[in-house]
Amino acid sequence: MFSSLLPLPKHSEYATESSKIKVAVPKADKLSQKVLSIPMQVSSEKTSIIKSDNEVNNGTISKLIVNKDGSVNYSQTIAISNNKDNRSVQTSYEDTIPLKKRYPNLKHHFPRFNLRDCPDNSLQTCVDDTRNVINKILNAKLGISAETNSSASSSANSNSDVNIIKYTSNSLIQDEEESRGRERIIQVRQYVEDPMLPPKFKLRKNRHKTPSPPPPILKNVNELESKLTKEDREKWKIPAAISNWKNNQGFTISLDKRILAANGGSVPGESQLETNLNIEKFGNLSTALEDADRKAREEIRVKNEAAKLQAIKDKQEKELQLKRLADLSRNQRKRHYDTYEGDIKRRPLNR
Amino acid sequence: MPTYRDLIDLDADDEETLIPPVDPLSEAMYNNTKMDYTFQNLKHTDEDEIIIDDDDEEDQNVQDNGTEQYDDNIPTTGDLQQQDHHSNTSDTSNWKLLRVLVGAHQGWVRSVEVDPITNKWFATGSSDATIKIWDLASSKIKATLTGHIMGVRALAISSRYPLLFSGSEDKTVRCWDLERTNSPSGAQIRDYHGHVGGIYSMALHPELDLLFTGGRDAVVRVWDVRSRADIMVLTGHRSDISSVQSQIGDPQVITSSMDGTIRLWDLRKQSTALTITQHSKSIRSMIVHPHEMTMCSGDTTGNLKQWLLPEGHLLNEFGKSESGKIINTLSINPASNILFAGYDDGKVEFYDYQQGTLTQSTSTTPVTGYTESTIYSSTFDMSGLRLITCEGDKSIKIWGESSI
Numbered sequence: 177m178f179s180s181l182l183p184l185p186k187h188s189e190y191a192t193e194s195s196k197i198k199v200a201v202p203k204a205d206k207l208s209q210k211v212l213s214i215p216m217q218v219s220s221e222k223t224s225i226i227k228s229d230n231e232v233n234n235g236t237i238s239k240l241i242v243n244k245d246g247s248v249n250y251s252q253t254i255a256i257s258n259n260k261d262n263r264s265v266q267t268s269y270e271d272t273i274p275l276k277k278r279y280p281n282l283k284h285h286f287p288r289f290n291l292r293d294c295p296d297n298s299l300q301t302c303v304d305d306t307r308n309v310i311n312k313i314l315n316a317k318l319g320i321s322a323e324t325n326s327s328a329s330s331s332a333n334s335n336s337d338v339n340i341i342k343y344t345s346n347s348l349i350q351d352e353e354e355s356r357g358r359e360r361i362i363q364v365r366q367y368v369e370d371p372m373l374p375p376k377f378k379l380r381k382n383r384h385k386t387p388s389p390p391p392p393i394l395k396n397v398n399e400l401e402s403k404l405t406k407e408d409r410e411k412w413k414i415p416a417a418i419s420n421w422k423n424n425q426g427f428t429i430s431l432d433k434r435i436l437a438a439n440g441g442s443v444p445g446e447s448q449l450e451t452n453l454n455i456e457k458f459g460n461l462s463t464a465l466e467d468a469d470r471k472a473r474e475e476i477r478v479k480n481e482a483a484k485l486q487a488i489k490d491k492q493e494k495e496l497q498l499k500r501l502a503d504l505s506r507n508q509r510k511r512h513y514d515t516y517e518g519d520i521k522r523r524p525l526n527r
Numbered sequence: 528m529p530t531y532r533d534l535i536d537l538d539a540d541d542e543e544t545l546i547p548p549v550d551p552l553s554e555a556m557y558n559n560t561k562m563d564y565t566f567q568n569l570k571h572t573d574e575d576e577i578i579i580d581d582d583d584e585e586d587q588n589v590q591d592n593g594t595e596q597y598d599d600n601i602p603t604t605g606d607l608q609q610q611d612h613h614s615n616t617s618d619t620s621n622w623k624l625l626r627v628l629v630g631a632h633q634g635w636v637r638s639v640e641v642d643p644i645t646n647k648w649f650a651t652g653s654s655d656a657t658i659k660i661w662d663l664a665s666s667k668i669k670a671t672l673t674g675h676i677m678g679v680r681a682l683a684i685s686s687r688y689p690l691l692f693s694g695s696e697d698k699t700v701r702c703w704d705l706e707r708t709n710s711p712s713g714a715q716i717r718d719y720h721g722h723v724g725g726i727y728s729m730a731l732h733p734e735l736d737l738l739f740t741g742g743r744d745a746v747v748r749v750w751d752v753r754s755r756a757d758i759m760v761l762t763g764h765r766s767d768i769s770s771v772q773s774q775i776g777d778p779q780v781i782t783s784s785m786d787g788t789i790r791l792w793d794l795r796k797q798s799t800a801l802t803i804t805q806h807s808k809s810i811r812s813m814i815v816h817p818h819e820m821t822m823c824s825g826d827t828t829g830n831l832k833q834w835l836l837p838e839g840h841l842l843n844e845f846g847k848s849e850s851g852k853i854i855n856t857l858s859i860n861p862a863s864n865i866l867f868a869g870y871d872d873g874k875v876e877f878y879d880y881q882q883g884t885l886t887q888s889t890s891t892t893p894v895t896g897y898t899e900s901t902i903y904s905s906t907f908d909m910s911g912l913r914l915i916t917c918e919g920d921k922s923i924k925i926w927g928e929s930s931i
Contacts, residue, residue, distance in 0.1 A: 263793075263798065263799055263800050263801060263802075264800065264801050264838065264839075265801070265802075266801070266803070266804075266805075266839070271805075271840070271841065272805060272841065273841070274833075274841045274842060274843045274844050275835065275840055275841065275842050275843070276842060276843045276883075284881040286819045286820040286821055286835060286836070287818070287819065287820070288774075288816070288817070288818050288819055288820050289776075290775070291734065291775065298776065299775050299776045302775070302776050302777055302779070303734050303735065303775060305795055306735060306779065306794050306795055307735055309794070309795045310735065310737065310749075310751070310758055313758050313759065314751055314754065314756055314758055317756045317757075317758065318754060318756060389712065389713060389715075390674070390713075392710075392711045392712065392713050393673060394711065395671070
């Protein structure tokens with residue numbers, strides 16, 4: 177009750193004092209000026225729209241929608257006030273009742289017209305307008321403006337693009353002569369470029385290429401219709417792999433598979449069939465090899481024998497020579513001795 | 528307004544005046560215009576004329592019904608008028624499951640589109656990231672387009688160029704040239720980057736080269752088809768955009784969103800022209816009628832609302848509101864004015880588009896191995912004789928109306 181007399185809490189941001197609240201009360205004479213004098217049109221339409229000059233102030237109602245009897249249609253007015261573009265809004269209770277219930281004798285005849293059979297040109301104008309709007313947006317998006325062609329030709333010969341700017345240099349950098357900054361007049365004009373010149377900048381490789389399209393799945397369409405036969409299905413059947421060493425689950429392994437495994441992946445009967453040697457030529461080869469071997473051995477034996485004989489011959493020769501030498505030396509010594517004995521005999525014994 | 532009587536001399540005896548010489552180049556275009564022509568006559572003829580036609584041609588129509596419709600897939604005006612009257616008077620239709628393409632895709636089939644020109648093939652997009660093109664008559668696969676890396680949620684086939692557009696959960700929009708489906712370099716010729724969320728729906732402008740896409744990121748992007756430029760971004764929705772539709776006159780783009788609103792866009796101002804907030808739950812499907820200035824939207828409680836187009840007035844509302852009835856897809860039969868609604872639990876409902884009365888309510892039969900089959904996408908073919916539904920059991924189902 178007396179809370180207004182209590183001191184303010186320190187954290188309070190609000191000023192509760194009545195003196196601080198500002199209330200703008202419009203003056204009486206201004207109000208009287210603003211009152212709208214509504215000209216009432218008695219029209220045959222259900223509702224009529226009155227535009228006021230309030231449109232300058234945002235947020236206020238600029239259009240009053242008035243019923244036929246002159247009363248303001250509040251729901252329509254409020255619903256329309258919020259949107260900027262004049263869209264229609266269904267606001268009345270009657271809008272929720274179907275037309276066929278409201279008018280039980282309503283004939284169901286609402287023909288749709290084509291461009292060809294439309295009685296008036298409303299559809300054609302609608303299409304044309306839309307096409308123009310779309311083209312304008314599209315040109316802006318694609319960067320093809322309708323002005324570019326005209327401006328390109330005009331800018332080349334006219335000087336309308338030339339801007340003349342009066343520029344005052346910074347006052348901090350002062351010239352000696354003038355106290356203020358120096359003034360310059362700058363002419364800015366578009367540099368006209370020759371469009372036929374080669375490009376100034378090197379074209380770089382487009383590094384981010386669009387990925388190549390996915391490979392086509394080439395299917396024979398007619399094949400899709402034919403069903404898989406049993407043989408085809410069996411062809412695709414792949415048996416589960418079972419280890420030969422470990423069979424915890426106890427899968428049955430057929431006998432032929434066991435034999436296969438025991439023989440290291442080959443059927444014993446099959447191996448003979450598979451080794452189809454060319455026996456005749458293989459025999460020829462082996463006999464030829466044997467012959468060659470035998471010949472070689474014979475040659476080696478003959479050579480060895482000859483070498484042996486030669487060695488014996490050499491040995492005998494050597495022995496003979498030694499014997500001769502010994503004989504020779506023996507004969508010489510005997511001769512010498514004989515001569516010595518003969519001398520002694522001949523010599524007189526005078527000593 | 529000119530009627531077909533002014534354009535074609537029906538009394539001429541020789542067939543050469545009626546039938547133009549065979550031109551293989553313009554054959555497809557001719558088929559389409561012929562079909563369009565027959566349908567638009569239906570709407571613009573005065574009531575008096577219809578009555579006169581009925582008197583004159585009733586006997587012929589009964590005879591023609593069986594033979595001519597099924598022979599060349601182009602119903603005559605007389606047939607159509609009778610169909611129209613038939614749907615007005617009777618409260619039942621009898622659509623039956625004719626063919627099931629089991630295992631059409633490896634995943635949920637999320638989107639389907641019929642070629643608007645030739646009406647001879649349709650394309651489906653799936654969660655297995657492929658687009659498949661099927662022959663409408665024989666239901667045989669014609670081509671498989673791979674390239675997306677996540678599920679394909681939206682498809683659009685251009686009626687002016689041989690191009691197919693696809694939007695995917697992988698945030699990309701791709702453009703496929705259908706004349707290059709067998710080339711080794713692949714059919715894809717363009718892609719449109721810019722979305723920051725998966726794309727759930729797309730539409731092509733009927734006259735201009737514009738592509739509208741919307742999805743997880745709650746914005747509609749407007750692409751120039753040729754230059755791949757992102758022309759506009761239409762912002763305003765608060766949640767995923769579930770369907771995008773386009774038409775010639777204002778509003779040129781209409782979107783529905785998971786925030787429960789439908790927005791009509793003013794393409795010239797790049798802003799919302801009207802926001803319709805009358806659905807209480809999120810809208811998964813919204814479709815514009817091909818021959819009327821109306822559209823229809825269905826929310827996740829089973830409410831269907833019909834709107835009158837230029838201003839977006841509520842025209843009619845129907846459909847029983849229940850908690851579990853999530854409408855996944857809507858499609859309108861252009862010939863007999865039937866509205867099809869496919870539900871999240873596999874329920875199928877046919878409504879009379881003009882009256883809003885339920886004419887048939889059944890359920891799909893899921894493929895063996897599935898207990899329930901969500902209907903993700905549906906479309907009627909251009910002649911209105913077949914309904915194609917794409918479902919969560921990885922199958923495509925083809926429905927036809929059996930003559931009782």
